[in-house]
Amino acid sequence: MATIVAWESRNQLQGGGGSHGGGERREHMFEKVVTPSDVGKLNRLVVPKHYAEKYFPLGPAARTSPAGTVLCFEDAHGGGGGDSTWRFRYSYWSSSQSYVITKGWSRYVRDKRLAAGDTVSFCRAGARLFIDCRKRAAAVSSLVPPAAAALIKVQLPPSRPVVDEEEASCGRRCLRLFGVDLQLLADAPPALDLQL
Amino acid sequence: MATIVAWESRNQLQGGGGSHGGGERREHMFEKVVTPSDVGKLNRLVVPKHYAEKYFPLGPAARTSPAGTVLCFEDAHGGGGGDSTWRFRYSYWSSSQSYVITKGWSRYVRDKRLAAGDTVSFCRAGARLFIDCRKRAAAVSSLVPPAAAALIKVQLPPSRPVVDEEEASCGRRCLRLFGVDLQLLADAPPALDLQL
DNA sequence: TCGCTCACCTGAAGC
DNA sequence: CGCTTCAGGTGAGCG
Known part of the structure; x- marks a missing residue:
């Protein structure tokens, strides 16, 4: 994950x-x-x-x-x-x-x-x-708690995530979710608060 | 004095x-x-x-x-x-x-x-x-200690002090010192801290 | 009349 | 450090 x-x-x-x-x-x-x-x-x-x-x-x-x-x-x-x-x-x-x-x-x-x-x-x-x-990138740990936060856990397919092939500027692996490109980082905690 | x-x-x-x-x-x-x-x-x-x-x-x-x-x-x-x-x-x-x-x-x-x-x-x-x-008159006892204070004692001549004759608005007796008019008060302590 | 908009101003920061 | 830039305020005017 x-x-x-x-x-x-x-x-x-x-x-x-x-x-x-x-x-x-x-x-x-x-x-x-x-x-x-x-x-x-x-x-x-x-x-x-x-x-x-x-x-x-x-x-x-x-x-x-x-x-x-x-x-x-x-x-x-x-x-x-x-x-x-x-x-x-x-x-x-x-x-x-x-x-x-x-x-x-x-x-x-x-x-x-x-x-x-x-x-x-x-x-x-x-x-x-x-x-x-x-929008600016959501902070992983916000100094000010958001009014509404959703804890989102994403299970990735073992082989390769759904990548937007057209996004040339996204050098790292990306997952598009709700129209938002989610950038994948290895070796990090399995979940984060997404401020919606 | x-x-x-x-x-x-x-x-x-x-x-x-x-x-x-x-x-x-x-x-x-x-x-x-x-x-x-x-x-x-x-x-x-x-x-x-x-x-x-x-x-x-x-x-x-x-x-x-x-x-x-x-x-x-x-x-x-x-x-x-x-x-x-x-x-x-x-x-x-x-x-x-x-x-x-x-x-x-x-x-x-x-x-x-x-x-x-x-x-x-x-x-x-x-x-x-x-x-x-x-500047406003220096407070005799300042809440904030001045950076530099000089204790000045002034001995007055017995007859009449050196008065700036041109200072029409200075109704009381004045002594000009360092370009500052010093206003004479009777019946007061003989010295004060002058904040310079 | 009151909130919104705009023109003006200044201190601070950066080059 | 002097000069430029700009972020953050302000009051006036208007709708």
């Missing part, structure tokens, strides 16, 4: 999914591990300046104006029933010399249940922009 | 110094004993409404605008080597119905090592504004 570390890998930044139209291949732009402020009451996402100026350059006019511009992103996984399109205000705050996504961001945080430590990623296919997010 | 209470009076609100240019005589406006909040992390000085409306009136436009206005003060003692000019944002907070100095204030607090209980004072000479501050 082996222990499992939950590790979500729903991102399809490299265009591995291929089910969502768009002839061009998706080009990964950047990711950010969101801070507590990014998902908190400040209602803004600070876009690291390096990435902002590289991927979302603002013209001189938009850079001066507090209105900035509007960026439209498609959900990287297409409509899961929702609209799958996200409109964000994107502007430059001269006072803090930083680029920020403001209007529309809090809705995204809420809808995606984004939490501090999660990763938001941006990619594009031609002129189309995509946004994606994934 | 008389006892001495340390009392700094480097302020030249009445224009007694006269060494820093400005043909017009300085007119004292008001003082405030700063609160812990005034020198804390709130980075703002609440200007008592009575004084604010009398000396720093905001036009209807500036009163509405969050930008308020900018007030420039010169250090009442001229350049001690520094810039000696202080730019503060001054505005009205409608939520608390109060007038506040915000931007630039924290720098002043830091540079002057302003602490709760100290006094900040404002005066003007024509259109020129001046700011000054003085």
Whole structure:
């Protein structure tokens, strides 16, 4: 029996999914591990300046104006029933010399249940922009006990687990469970708390 | 022998110094004993409404605008080597119905090592504004032992002490020592700890 | 009127 | 260490 570390890998930044139209291949732009402020009451996402100026350059006019511009992103996984399109205000705050996504961001945080430590990623296919997010890896021993925890024991088949063959970035053996890639570690306790 | 209470009076609100240019005589406006909040992390000085409306009136436009206005003060003692000019944002907070100095204030607090209980004072000479501050009187028995304390005994001449004749506001007899006005009190112990 | 959003500000940390 | 960056606050305004 082996222990499992939950590790979500729903991102399809490299265009591995291929089910969502768009002839061009998706080009990964950047990711950010969101801070507590990014998902908190400040209602803004600070876009690291390096990435902002590289991927979302603002013209001189938009850079001066507090209105900035509007960026439209498609959900990287297409409509899961929702609209799958996200409109964000994107502007430059001269006072803090930083680029920020403001209007529309809090809705995204809420809808995606984004939490501090999660990763938001941006990619594009031609002129189309995509946004994606994934939860951070669940801690094996959480400092703060989760509100609800399920103790999950996984019995592995003797030969080879069910592996998602398409997941190129998953070098180690993976088991997909509830849409979550579970990463197999040898020589570890047989069970863990999965925070669901 | 008389006892001495340390009392700094480097302020030249009445224009007694006269060494820093400005043909017009300085007119004292008001003082405030700063609160812990005034020198804390709130980075703002609440200007008592009575004084604010009398000396720093905001036009209807500036009163509405969050930008308020900018007030420039010169250090009442001229350049001690520094810039000696202080730019503060001054505005009205409608939520608390109060007038506040915000931007630039924290720098002043830091540079002057302003602490709760100290006094900040404002005066003007024509259109020129001046700011000054003085430490609160040193406590005879300090709750926190000072880093360095000097026990000073002062022998007064029998007739009349050395009095700073220009210090109009010092109604009681004063002895200037190390640039500090020492205020003479009769019928008190002959010595005290002067926190230097 | 009150909660949500946004623009502004600052200290701290990192380079 | 000076300068840049940015996380975390704040009040004002609006719906």
